Amino acid sequence: MNERTDNRTNRADERLPIDELLPELRQALDERASAVLVAAPGAGKTTRVPLSLMNAPWLNGQRILMLEPRRLAARTAARYMAATLGEQPGESVGYRVRLDTKVGPDTVIEVITEGVLTRMLQNDPSLEGVGLVIFDEFHERHLHADLGLALCLQAQSLFREDLRLLVMSATLEAEPVAELLGGAPLLASEGRAYPVETHYLAKPVTGRIEEAAARAVIEAMNRHDGDALVFLPGAGEIRRVEGLLREALASKRMIPGTGAGPIAIMPLYGALPPDAQDRAVSPAAPGDRKIVLATSIAESSVTVRGVRIVVDGGLSRVPRFSARTGMARLETVKVSAASADQRRGRAGREAPGFCYRLWTEQEHRMLQPQSDPELLGADLAPLALELAVWGIADPGEELAWLTKPPAAAYAQAVELLAELEALDAQGKPTAHGREIAALGMHPRLGHMVLQAKKLGLGRMACELAALLSDRDLLRQTRSIDMRLRLEALRGRAAGEQPDEAAVKRLAAEAKEWMRAAGITGDAPQKPNADSCGLLLALAYPDRIAQRRGDGRFLLRSGRGAAVQELQPLSSSPYLATAELEDSGSDSRILLAAPLALAELEAYFADQLLTETEVKWNRQTESVRAKRTVRLGALILKETQLADAGPELVADALLSGIAEQGLELLPWTKQARQLQARIALMHAHNPSWPDVSDEALLAALPEWLSPYIGGMRSRSDLGRLNMTALLESLLSWQERQQLDEEVPTHIRVPSGSRIPVDYGDPAAPVLAVRLQELFGLQSTPRIAGGKLPVTIHMLSPAQRPVQVTQDLASFWQHAYFDIKKDLKGRYPKHYWPDDPLEAEPTSRAKPRPKTE
Template identity: 45%
Template sequence: MRNAVPLSALPIEEVFGPLRQALASHNQIILQAPTGAGKSTALPLAMLQWPEIGGRILLLEPRRIAARAIARYLAAQLGESVGQTVGLRVRGETRVSPQTRLEIVTEGVLTRQIQGDPELAGVALVLFDEVHERHLATDLSLALALEVQGGLREDLTLMLMSATLEGQQFERCLTEAAKISSEGRSYPVSLEYQPVPHGEPWVNHTVAQIRRQLNRREGNILAFLPGQGEIRRVQEQLQEGLPARVRLCPLYGQLSPKEQDEAIAAPPAGWRKVVLATNIAESSLTIDGISVVVDAGWQRQARCNLRNGLTRLETVRISQGAAAQRSGRAGRLMAGHGVRLWSEAMQQGLAQSDTPEILGADLTQLALELAAWGCREADELSWLNDPPAAAMARAWSLLQQLELVDGSHKLTPLGRQVHRLGSDPRLGHMLLKAAELERGLGVPGLQSLACELAALLEEADPLRGRRPGVDIELRLGRLSGPARQQAQKWRSQLGCADAVASGEFAGLLLALAYPDRIAQARGRDGRYQLSGGSGAALPADDPWQGRGELLVAAQLSERQGQGDALIHLAARVELSRLAGALPYLFETRRAQHLDGKSGELVAENRQMLGCLTLARTPLTDISDEDYRQALLEAVRRQGLSLLPWSDAVDQWRLRLAHGRRLCPDLGWPDLSDPALLAGLESWLGPYLDGFKRVAQLKSLDLKGILQAQLDWSLQQQLDELLPTHWQAPTGSRLKLCYHPGGVKLAVRVQEMYGEAATPRLARGQLPLTLELLSPAHRPLQVTEDLAAFWQGAWNEVKKEMKGRYPKHLWPDDPANTQATRVTKKRMQQK
C-alpha cells in the first residue's frame, strides 16, 4: 500500500489514542463525532495502519451516493483507484480485489455478506457510520452482526459512529461498549429564521429565500427539500431570471451516478451552484464549496398501513437533530450561514430526533432475512428498537401467502431461491413463478418479461415526470442504466433467454407478486376495489379513466386525508386469462346477510377473488347456521352497539380492563371492542341458536355471556381486586364508579374519618378518586391524596361546614376521629 496523502489535521485525530486503547480491550465501541470531524475519512485511513486491527475493515454507509463518494475520496488519498486498497460494494457495483483491506459497503450489502458468510472470515472491524439515521437496513445488519459477534466471533469488533447520541439508545444492545467522543471541528454558522408568511405556498417562499441568498452572499447554496416533486418545482421557478454563471444541481437517490457526482463536485471556475437536495445530503457527503444552507424543514417519511400493507409517504417536519445536521453543512469547510424557513418557537417544538424507520416500515423484507438467518421470531435477536409485533405478524403472513415461509416461519425451498436472488420478496416470487407460467401457457419469454418488470419496479420509472399515465406496458422496452443492468443480471441468474414476451402478459405476471392488489372498477369514475380489501383510484387525468378494466396495481401509495390509495403503475389483465393461469386465486364462498330494509336473510354462493365478488348465485337451502353467520356479519358491519349494553356491563368491562393493565400476570382475557369484534364467532356465536333477526339480539344476557369468558377463579380474583363496592369505616357499602382513567368513590366526608390515607385497589396500585360530600351530599373536594387533604384544605372546609352544618361533627384531627353517619346528638345517644 502506498503511503496515504496527508490529510489536514482533523478533530478525529485527537481520539486516535483512546480509540486504539479501546480496540485493545473492547469488541464494542460507540464513537460520537460531529459532522466534519473526519470519522468517515481520516479515521478509516488511519486504521489501515493500526496493529490492533488484524484484518479487513468494513465501513457501512447508509446511502449509495455517500458510499461511492467516500470510496473515491479515500482511494485518491492513497494515490490509487477504487478496487485496490479501498474497495466498494453497492447494489449493482462491486469493485474489490485480493489487496482490498477497507471495503465501503451499503446496508443491504452488509446484510447479504453476513448471510453469505456468518463468520465474516477475514473481517476484523465493522464500522457503522451515521447510525443515528436509524435506517431499517442498518438496524437489521447491526442485529445480525451482534449475533455473529456473540455466537461465532468474539474477536470481531463493532463500532457505531454517530454525529449525535441525543435520543438514541445504543447501549440497549451494546451494554459493554466503550464510549468515546470527539469534539469535532466546524466553522461558525450564523442562523436566521424566515417562517413562511401566512397564505404563501412554502415552495414559493423557498425560491424567494434562495434568490435572496444568491444576491446577498457569495459561495454555493444547498437547499433541503422533501422530495423530487418539490425539487423539480423549485428548479423550474429558479430557472426564470437565474443570475449568470449559476448552475442548478438536483440531488436525490434516483439520479444517475453521473448526475449525483455533478451535484457533489465543485462548479467550474467562476461559477456558483445551487444544490437542491433531499435529506440524502444531511450527512456523510461533503459538497464542495457550500457556505449557505436554506432549509425548508420538511422530509418524506414512509409509514406502512398494517391494515392493507400499503405504504404512505408523509411529508413531515424534521427533528431538531436533523435541523442541526442540515445547517451544519454550511460550516464544513468555511464559515457559513443557515436559513430556516420556520420560526424559533417552532424550532423548540420539533422532536428531538427522527423516529427509527423500523417502527413504521413494511417489515416483509426484514422477515425474509430473519427466516434466512434461521430466526423464527424477531425477538431472537437484539435490536435497538424491537420490530413492532403487529408489523411482523403482517410480514410473516404475506411471506406465507407467497409460499416463501411455512407456518413456523421456516424458509421454504422457494423462499430460499427468492432470498438468493436478493430481490423484493414479492418480485422474487414473480421472477421464479414466471418460469412455471411460461411452461404451462407455452408462452416463450414470460420469465424474461418478469425480469424487466421487476427491474422497472425496483429502479426509477423511465417515464417519470412525463405524465404518460399508469400503464406499465408503456415503460417496457425503455429500461436504461441501472434498471437495464438489473434486468440482465436476473436473466443471467435465472438462465432465461433475452427474448421478451409481449407486454400484454404484464398484468398476469404482476398478479404473482401482488395477489392482494388486483383491482376491480367501482364505477366509471376511476375508483377501484382491491382484492386485499382497500380502495384505490387512478390519477384524475389518466387515459384509463372511465374504462373499468380489471387491473393489477404494482405501485400505489396512500394519501393523507383520503380513503383511496393513488395508483402510480398498473397493468390490465383479462379475468378469463387470470382464472385460467392462476386458479388458486379464486374460491367459491357461501355468504349470508340480512337485508337492510326487509330484515330477511339473503344467502348466496359468491365467486371471490380475495375480497372481490365476481359473481353471485342465490341459495335456497337456508339453515340455522346461515342465520347465525348473518347476525354475526351484521354485528361486524354495524358495530357492537347492536348488542344490549348496560351500565352494569360497562362497569364490569372497565374493571376487567384495569385488571389486565395492573395485574397482567393473572392472564385476563382481552374483551376490548377490537378484541370482541375479532372474536365474535367464538364468544357470541354459541348464544345465537334460534335467532333470526337483529332485534332479537337485544334479548341476550350480555353480562352473563361476557362473564363466561372468565373461569371461576378469575371471576373471584376480579371481585377481590376490583370490587363493585367499597365498605366505609361506618359499615356503609358504597358503589364504586370505574372509568378508563381509574375509579371514583362518592362518599360523605364524615364516613372517611379515621382513614389516614387514600384507600387503594388492585394490590395497592389503583388509588380511589374520592369525591368527598357534605351531609347534604353536595361535593366538597375531589382528591386522590386523603392524607394531604386532611393536613391542608380540611381546615378551610371545616370552618365553612361548621357554620353550615353545626349539628355534625367537624374535628380538628379527622384522620384519628371515629367515622360517623349521624349528627353529634345521635352519636351521644349511641
C-alpha cells in the same frame, strides 16, 4: 506502517479533529470488541477512522467493512480514502453498492451500503475474513443498519468473539448504543466547523415550499459568495425550484457576483445516475458558482465542496407503512432538530457560512429532537424475510435491538410473506422464500420474478421490478397504465419521452436482476406487454382490484380504491394495482395494469375459494341458494342454485326467522292464547317451558326444526299449525294440568262459557256482562287458585262499566251506584236490589219460571 499508507497524498497532511482521538480509539478496540464514536460533522471520522485501523494487530489480515446509508456516500468515501493512499478504488480501498462494485484481491477496506451487509451475513453468518464492521452515520437509523447491527451482535456472540463492531455517529444519544454493545467504551470528538450565521423567517411559510426556497436562494446568492446547498423533500420540489431559479437567472434577478463565472444548477437525489451525483458533489470550476438542489442524501456522509450557503426547507420525505391498510406511502414530514443542525453544518465545513432556515425560531423550538428510526414506519416484509432466513422466529426476544420492530406491522409482514409462499404455516422460510431472499429485492418483486421465470416472462418481470423500484419513469403522464412505462423502458414511448439517463439506468438494473435470477435471453417476451397485469398481480396479490363502477374498485383485501381521472383503465373489470396512495376510505390508484378473469382463474386457482351460500333473503322472504367463487373479498363468479342441501336450507330459514322475528310464523289468536297460558304457568312454576318470544327465538332449532322440512319461504311457513307446535312442548300431564288450572273459558252463573283473555299473563281478563254474574260471590281464580282473574263488567251494550279483582267488594259497594246509572239507560233490563240472590241471566231479564 505498510507501503499503502506510505503513499498517501497531501490529503493526509491535513489535520482533522478526529486525529487526536485515533490513538484512544485504537486502544479501545485493542482491548474491547466494540466501541461507540460520536464525532461532530467535519471531524473526519468517515475517512480517517478506517485508514487508522488498517494495521491494527487484531485485524490480522482481515478486512474492514464500513456501512454507509447511501450509495453516493459509499462511493465518495471510498474514492477519498483511496486518493489519500495514492490509489484508485478497488485496490486497498474499495466499495460495493448495488450495480457498482470496485473491490480487488488486496482490498482491506470495503465501503458498502447497508443492504449489502445483510446479504453478506446471510451468505456467511460468521463473516469469515472480516475483522471489523463500522456502522457509519448510525444516527440516521435506517432499517438495514438496525438489522445489520442486531445480526452482527448475534454473530459476535455465537460465532465470532473476535469480531469488532464500531458504531459511529454525528448526532446520536450514544449511551443506549453503548449499553446495547455490552457497555462498550464511548468516545467523543469535536468537529471542525466554522461559524455559520443562521437566518430564520419572520413568519411561517404559506403555500408551496418551492417559492419560499427560490426566494431565499436568490437573496443568499446575491448577498454572499460561495456555492449553495438547498435541502428539499423530493425530486418533484427540486425540479420546480430549478425552474424558478433558471427564470431568475434569465431575468437577472439572481446574479453570479462580482468577477464570478456562471451559476450552475445541479440536482442531487438518489435516483440520479452516479455520474450526475458525482458532478453535484464535486467542486465547481475555478471562478464558477453552483447551486446544488438536494434531498436529505446530502445531509451527512457527503461533503459538497465549495458550499458556503445552506437553504433548508425543513422537510424530508420518509416512508410510512400503515398496518391498517397494509400499504406504504411517502410522507413529507418536518426534519428533526438534529437533522437541521446537520444540514446547517454543511455551510461551515470549509469556511464561515450562512444558513437560511425556511421556518421561524418558534417553529424551530417545536421540532422533534431526533428523527424516528426507519424501523418504526417502514414496510417490514423484507426485514421479516431476512430474519426468517436467519432463523429468527420472535425478533423481539431473540435479537438485541436498539428499537424493536412494531408487533402489528411485523405480523402483517409475516402474513404477506405467507401469501407470497415465502413462509410456511410455521413461519419458516420455504425454498421459494430463500430464493427470494437471495435476490436481494423486495419480497413482492422477488416472488414476481421467480414466478415469471417459470412462465417464460422473466425479462418482463425484471423490467417491471426495475421500474417499480424507482421513481415513475413517466412523471408527467396522467395515465396509471403500467404498460406505458414498460414500453417507454423498451424505447417505444408513444407520448411523453422519458429521461434517457433514467432509461439506461433502469435497463441496466433490469439486466442485473436477470443475471441474479438466472434469466437468459435479450429479446423481450410479449412485446405488447399483455402479461403486465398478471405479473403485477403476482407481486401484489392483495391489491388485485375488481371494478365497482365510476372508476371505483374493490381490492382483494377488502379496501376500496379509485382511479381519480377518467381514463381507459377506469372501466377495466379487473386491475392489478402496483402503487396506491393511502388516502381516505378509497385509496388512490397510481399505477396499475388490466387483468383478465381467465388469468385469475388460471394462475390463482389454488387461492380461489368456492362457497355454496344458502341465505335468507329479506326482500323476497325466502331462502336463496348460490354458489360463489371468491378471491379474498372479490366475487369472481356467482351462480344461483335451484337445489341445496336440506339442512342448509333449514338453517337459512331458521336464520331468517331469527333475523326478522316470530311474526314470520302463522300465528293465530288461538296460538297466541295458548302461548300466554303456558307463559302464565311458567311464571308460577319455572319448570314449565319458557315460551316467550325471546325464548322461542333462542331455541328455534330445538322446537321448530322438525316441522320445516321442505320449506324455504314465508308462504311455506304458512302451513304450520302454531297451536299444535306449542302443545308439542308439553307432556300429556302438563296439557291436562293446563286445561284445569289455566282454562281457556270460565263458566259463569248464567251458564255461559266465557273465554279468558291471557294477553297479559300476569292479569288474565274475563270480560262478561254484569247480569251473568249475579249470585257469584267471589272472584274466580286460576293457576291453582294463585291468581285472580281481572273481571271486566260489561253493560248490555258490551261496554266496560267496572274493572275489579274483588267481586265481593263490588257487590257490596260499587254495584248500587252502577245499578242506578244502568237502570236509567237500560230500563228494560233486569237490575235486582240483591245481586247475590238474583237469578243470573244472559238475556235482558230472566226467563219466567214455569210451574
